[in-house]
Amino acid sequence: MTESESATVDLEIIVQGTQEGKKLELRLWLRMLSTTKLISQEIRRRLRNEFGATLPQFDLMAQLYREREGLRLGELSKRTMVTNGNVTGLVERLETDGLVLRVTPDGDRRVTVAKLTAKGETLFSAMAAAHEGWLRDMMADVDPAIVSELWRDIGAVKSSVSNHLSGADFD
Amino acid sequence: MTESESATVDLEIIVQGTQEGKKLELRLWLRMLSTTKLISQEIRRRLRNEFGATLPQFDLMAQLYREREGLRLGELSKRTMVTNGNVTGLVERLETDGLVLRVTPDGDRRVTVAKLTAKGETLFSAMAAAHEGWLRDMMADVDPAIVSELWRDIGAVKSSVSNHLSGADFD
DNA sequence: GAGCAATATTTGAAATGTCAAAGGTTTGGG
DNA sequence: CCCAAACCTTTGACATTTCAAATATTGCTC
Numbered sequence: 001m002t003e004s005e006s007a008t009v010d011l012e013i014i015v016q017g018t019q020e021g022k023k024l025e026l027r028l029w030l031r032m033l034s035t036t037k038l039i040s041q042e043i044r045r046r047l048r049n050e051f052g053a054t055l056p057q058f059d060l061m062a063q064l065y066r067e068r069e070g071l072r073l074g075e076l077s078k079r080t081m082v083t084n085g086n087v088t089g090l091v092e093r094l095e096t097d098g099l100v101l102r103v104t105p106d107g108d109r110r111v112t113v114a115k116l117t118a119k120g121e122t123l124f125s126a127m128a129a130a131h132e133g134w135l136r137d138m139m140a141d142v143d144p145a146i147v148s149e150l151w152r153d154i155g156a157v158k159s160s161v162s163n164h165l166s167g168a169d170f171d
Numbered sequence: 172m173t174e175s176e177s178a179t180v181d182l183e184i185i186v187q188g189t190q191e192g193k194k195l196e197l198r199l200w201l202r203m204l205s206t207t208k209l210i211s212q213e214i215r216r217r218l219r220n221e222f223g224a225t226l227p228q229f230d231l232m233a234q235l236y237r238e239r240e241g242l243r244l245g246e247l248s249k250r251t252m253v254t255n256g257n258v259t260g261l262v263e264r265l266e267t268d269g270l271v272l273r274v275t276p277d278g279d280r281r282v283t284v285a286k287l288t289a290k291g292e293t294l295f296s297a298m299a300a301a302h303e304g305w306l307r308d309m310m311a312d313v314d315p316a317i318v319s320e321l322w323r324d325i326g327a328v329k330s331s332v333s334n335h336l337s338g339a340d341f342d
Numbered sequence: 343g344a345g346c347a348a349t350a351t352t353t354g355a356a357a358t359g360t361c362a363a364a365g366g367t368t369t370g371g372g
Numbered sequence: 373c374c375c376a377a378a379c380c381t382t383t384g385a386c387a388t389t390t391c392a393a394a395t396a397t398t399g400c401t402c
Contacts, residue, residue, distance in 0.1 A: 025310040026303050028322045029210065035329040036207040037252045039200065042336055044390080054390095056358060074380060081208045086359055088382055093357080110367045110380045135196040141331035144195060146324050151199045153317050153324075158206040160312035165213055215360080225360090227388060245350060257389060259352055264387080281350045281397045345401085352395070359388065368379075 028157075039138060046134055051127050056082065057099075058131070060090050061116060061124045064100065070115030099123060199328075210309060217305055222298050227253065228270075229302070231261050232287060232295045235271065241286030270294060 044055045063071060063079045077087045091114045094100035099120035103113050139147060215226045234242060234250045248258045262285050265271035270291035274284045
């Protein structure tokens with residue numbers, strides 16, 4: 001009874017036998033969600049095995065790598081889509097590991113700026129290269145034209161969702 | 172205004188500026204991830220506000236709703252893509268709330284089967300209807316043809332990823 | 343049947359996640 | 373000046389998440 005893996009993949013198909021169904025949006029969402037989970041888990045596993053890092057840590061460091069002067073925690077929170085309280089703990093742990101530095105600027109003592117250390121930059125550099133390769137590998141069977149198309153169309157989805165949030169603002 | 176609302180920011184923009192045609196897969200991944208996060212957060216917020224439920228609880232109940240006789244915890248784990256240990260806690264809390272029932276069948280005492288209670292079925296029914304509507308709303312600006320196309324092409328991505336996992340499984 | 347591998351779930355430690363409330367720090371109007 | 377509003381981060385309570393190790397039960401082999 002090892003129908004385990006196939007069950008994961010075919011979940012959505014069971015919902016509606018016909019493509020004609022309503023609930024198209026629901027089915028798209030379920031497929032997006034399961035696919036994203038699948039990729040996330042794979043990346044998580046490799047980050048852990050090869051670098052001893054977690055995915056949220058990688059995401060956070062990616063932002064800091066782009067802004068060498070560092071970022072305020074609130075800005076980090078927005079960019080990583082992680083709550084403020086969560087960022088506090090993440091940065092705390094990264095600081096303990098010597099990958100990130102926390103500084104309070106003289107101008108405004110409410111603010112905390114996080115910044116990659118040299119050690120952090122070196123580590124992230126290696127992780128980023130590997131990370132990019134993993135993604136290329138995982139999507140190797142997908143036609144590059146399709147990849148481009150997906151990138152564009154998912155952008156449309158994101159845009160639509162952004163305009164229909166309940167609590168919401170937009171850029 | 173709560174802090175979580177401000178998260179409409181793009182994860183991809185940070186990577187995007189410097190690249191041309193390369194790293195297509197990376198950019199697709201970042202966009203998929205941020206879009207999924209955006210939708211998840213919106214659904215989470217609404218589930219919480221309108222039903223006092225969490226997204227993982229909703230996911231778990233969705234599986235049980237489909238299988239009225241109930242499911243073994245291991246099967247639930249596979250279908251929800253959640254680890255075994257996690258399922259234990261989720262079911263525990265749902266049982267506390269009277270939404271789910273846990274039974275050990277006579278045949279095999281290693282097994283625990285989870286099953287929706289009448290209260291659970293009623294609640295899920297309402298949540299599912301709302302949930303479907305939320306998704307239609309959020310994707311309202313996307314052409315249905317594009318939605319179908321996305322559903323198909325993301326399937327291709329999922330398939331490719333499945334074939335390139337490190338911790339191998341396959342049928 | 344005694345022992346052992348396989349199966350199914352639970353447990354425990356550590357990290358991540360949300361939300362709400364509380365801490366400090368500016369800033370601006372009176 | 374002063375005080376209230378606005379801003380930024382931290383804290384605390386709780387839920388979810390993963391992994392690995394521990395439990396418990398069954399099935400198989402000899």
